[in-house]
Amino acid sequence: MNRRLIINIAKALMFARWKQTLVAAIGVVFSITMFVTLLSFMNGLNDLLDSLILNRTPHIRLYNEIKPTKNQPINKDIAFKKGHNFIQSVKPNGGRLEIYNNASILKTLQNDSRVLGVAPKIAAQVFYNVGAIDLTGVINGIDVNAENKLFNFSEYVVTGNYIDIKNIPNSIILGKAAAEKMLAEIGDVIQVTTAKGDRMQLKVVGYFQSGLQDIDKVQSYCSISTTQKLLGKTNNYITDLNIKLYHIENAPEIAKEYSKIFNVDAVDIQTANSQFETGNHIRGLISYAVGITLLIVAGFGIYNILNMMIFEKMDSIAILKATGFSGKEVKYVFIVIALSIGIFGGLFGIIFGFSLSYLIDNLPFNTAAIPTITTFPINYDPKFYLIGTSFSIITTYFAGYFPAKKASKVDPVIIIRGK
Amino acid sequence: MNKIVLESRSICKSFHDPITIQVLNEINFSINRGEFVSVIGKSGCGKSTLLYILSTMDTDYEGDLLIDGESMVRKKEIALAKVRNEKIGFVFQFHYLLNEFSVLKNVMLPGLKLGKYSAKEVEYRAMEKLKLLGIEKEALKLPNQLSGGQKQRVAIARALINDPLIIMGDEPTGNLDKKNSQIVFDVFKELAIECNQTLLIVTHDGEFAQKSDRIIEMEDGRIIRQ
Ligand SMILES: Nc1ncnc2c1ncn2[C@@H]1O[C@H](COP(=O)(O)OP(=O)(O)OP(=O)(O)O)[C@@H](O)[C@H]1O
Ligand SMILES: [Mg+2]
Numbered sequence: 001m002n003r004r005l006i007i008n009i010a011k012a013l014m015f016a017r018w019k020q021t022l023v024a025a026i027g028v029v030f031s032i033t034m035f036v037t038l039l040s041f042m043n044g045l046n047d048l049l050d051s052l053i054l055n056r057t058p059h060i061r062l063y064n065e066i067k068p069t070k071n072q073p074i075n076k077d078i079a080f081k082k083g084h085n086f087i088q089s090v091k092p093n094g095g096r097l098e099i100y101n102n103a104s105i106l107k108t109l110q111n112d113s114r115v116l117g118v119a120p121k122i123a124a125q126v127f128y129n130v131g132a133i134d135l136t137g138v139i140n141g142i143d144v145n146a147e148n149k150l151f152n153f154s155e156y157v158v159t160g161n162y163i164d165i166k167n168i169p170n171s172i173i174l175g176k177a178a179a180e181k182m183l184a185e186i187g188d189v190i191q192v193t194t195a196k197g198d199r200m201q202l203k204v205v206g207y208f209q210s211g212l213q214d215i216d217k218v219q220s221y222c223s224i225s226t227t228q229k230l231l232g233k234t235n236n237y238i239t240d241l242n243i244k245l246y247h248i249e250n251a252p253e254i255a256k257e258y259s260k261i262f263n264v265d266a267v268d269i270q271t272a273n274s275q276f277e278t279g280n281h282i283r284g285l286i287s288y289a290v291g292i293t294l295l296i297v298a299g300f301g302i303y304n305i306l307n308m309m310i311f312e313k314m315d316s317i318a319i320l321k322a323t324g325f326s327g328k329e330v331k332y333v334f335i336v337i338a339l340s341i342g343i344f345g346g347l348f349g350i351i352f353g354f355s356l357s358y359l360i361d362n363l364p365f366n367t368a369a370i371p372t373i374t375t376f377p378i379n380y381d382p383k384f385y386l387i388g389t390s391f392s393i394i395t396t397y398f399a400g401y402f403p404a405k406k407a408s409k410v411d412p413v414i415i416i417r418g419k
Numbered sequence: 420m421n422k423i424v425l426e427s428r429s430i431c432k433s434f435h436d437p438i439t440i441q442v443l444n445e446i447n448f449s450i451n452r453g454e455f456v457s458v459i460g461k462s463g464c465g466k467s468t469l470l471y472i473l474s475t476m477d478t479d480y481e482g483d484l485l486i487d488g489e490s491m492v493r494k495k496e497i498a499l500a501k502v503r504n505e506k507i508g509f510v511f512q513f514h515y516l517l518n519e520f521s522v523l524k525n526v527m528l529p530g531l532k533l534g535k536y537s538a539k540e541v542e543y544r545a546m547e548k549l550k551l552l553g554i555e556k557e558a559l560k561l562p563n564q565l566s567g568g569q570k571q572r573v574a575i576a577r578a579l580i581n582d583p584l585i586i587m588g589d590e591p592t593g594n595l596d597k598k599n600s601q602i603v604f605d606v607f608k609e610l611a612i613e614c615n616q617t618l619l620i621v622t623h624d625g626e627f628a629q630k631s632d633r634i635i636e637m638e639d640g641r642i643i644r645q
Contacts, residue, residue: 322503323528326500412476416471
């Protein structure tokens with residue numbers, strides 16, 4: 001088969017109808033541009049939301065949940081072993097949130113080669129006393145250095161210096177929304193009451209803003225020792241161990257392992273944020289669906305134009321066949337036309353797609369909720385460009401295949417007799 | 420040396436739409452190399468139908484067709500296309516030139532398809548054919564810039580490009596006036612005498628036919644005189 005000749009004929013047919021060809025190509029360019037931009041933008045958004053949650057969320061959290069023991073005493077009694085025991089109104093006993101023996105657990109974890117780091121934490125339920133009103137809140141007692149290293153604590157402290165809660169005794173970094181409610185300025189002293197009724201004065205040294213309003217309304221941060229003092233506990237009292245791993249995907253497995261070894265509750269990030277994954281998944285699905293729909297529409301455009309071209313070029317097809325071109329070669333001519341539209345359209349599509357993404361990437365996007373973001377987020381994953389071009393080639397191939405098949409079936413006798 | 424280039428062995432053909440009618444009935448004849456044969460007959464007697472079969476474009480018939488001693492029955496579509504490309508040149512009543520290509524390129528296309536010569540050589544040969552037909556000056560024009568007679572001569576040049584075994588024409592002068600018909604006829608005659616080209620031309624023009632070597636006369640799908 002004479003490839004160059006076929007390409008030459010295809011080229012001549014295309015240029016003879018360059019306006020239609022251009023329109024078809026623009027359809028492809030447009031859809032690939034939108035496809036690439038949409039996916040880049042959607043994934044950029046996903047990444048942003050991910051980082052919003054994931055940067056702040058431990059891969060594994062070890063804690064003690066207050067719950068009734070599974071092994072109720074009656075089940076241990078030999079006399080009642082045979083039957084099935086129905087127990088009603090089971091209550092947890094004086095549960096303790098504390099992780100026992102946390103110092104040695106911490107040591108073990110720090111020596112585990114899969115673990116990036118561990119940040120101990122105490123969560124304390126408190127009331128912020130504002131005049132006559134009490135606002136509920138949670139004070140997180142943290143190891144400031146570990147928290148900063150693993151969860152970028154300093155990035156979220158919008159006013160004040162984060163390290164102050166470690167250096168200044170009895171100090172607190174308030175959630176921004178909570179501080180606004182309390183009208184607490186930096187340097188003010190606020191009073192909190194614990195669930196047990198103990199009171200303590202704390203000095204405000206900074207504001208904290210996570211970007212999630214619900215969190216900023218309740219959460220505040222103190223050092224571990226301040227929190228232990230507030231709760232009246234000894235200096236080995238810890239309620240949570242937040243672990244960050246080198247490989248996040250191992251979290252569920254390792255969580256199970258730790259839960260067994262240390263006899264504590266362990267929750268992994270995938271389980272804790274499954275609804276979040278679903279959201280990402282759906283957003284991805286929608287952008288693919290829209291992109292592919294655009295491409296299919298462009299495909300119909302190509303199909304139409306090729307059909308018209310074949311209808312117009314019946315005579316040419318007939319004479320090509322009469323002078324010795326086989327049906328297959330005629331088919332290739334039209335497939336070459338379709339594929340060139342696909343390839344060039346795809347190529348320009350990804351160029352424009354990249355430019356448009358780049359433009360969006362530089363558009364200012366300021367939101368009070370996320371102080372670290374200044375422009376719209378874009379994910380430049382080469383995967384999108386690859387999928388875009390492959391799809392444009394595949395759709396144009398199929399859009400061209402059926403008209404081309406029709407052209408190959410043209411019977412020259414019918415055309416020539418018709419004249 | 421009377422070598423047979425084309426032989427029709429009891430070719431029959433019927434159309435079934437709307438009713439079955441037999442348009443060709445036991446067509447038997449052969450053409451020797453270098454012969455200039457014309458086919459005449461009343462309108463509707465089956466001349467075109469026969470020519471489409473002989474040219475291998477129509478494969479729906481009974482009987483046998485031999486071109487260059489080879490049977491065309493049961494050959495595949497691709498093989499038949501090759502035979503048309505190599506061995507048969509066509510001239511139709513309508514010129515069927517491709518308007519996207521220059522005159523020269525139109526003549527070259529079947530030659531490029533054959534692939535026997537390089538593109539340069541094909542171009543040279545195409546130029547030669549155009550010279551032979553006296554239209555080398557029009558080589559770079561587009562077909563729609565030519566007169567009817569010129570277009571038909573380009574079509575003949577295209578038919579000649581691969582030095583075919585036989586040239587078939589279906590009323591090639593049908594669309595032309597007296598003067599242009601004469602030119603086209605002279606071209607055929609010259610090809611027959613000087614290049615020993617085999618020709619099979621369907622015509623309505625009695626005068627044209629009289630000047631050829633041999634006349635096949637048809638009536639109602641049969642040959643009545645040859
Ligand atoms: N596709 C078809 N379906 C049915 N009948 C057909 C078809 N094509 C041709 N015929 C019939 O076959 C017969 C022969 O037609 P053909 O075109 O071969 O005649 P012709 O000798 O070339 O006539 P003319 O000199 O007018 O060109 C005619 O009676 C015509 O009506
Ligand atoms: Mg006819």
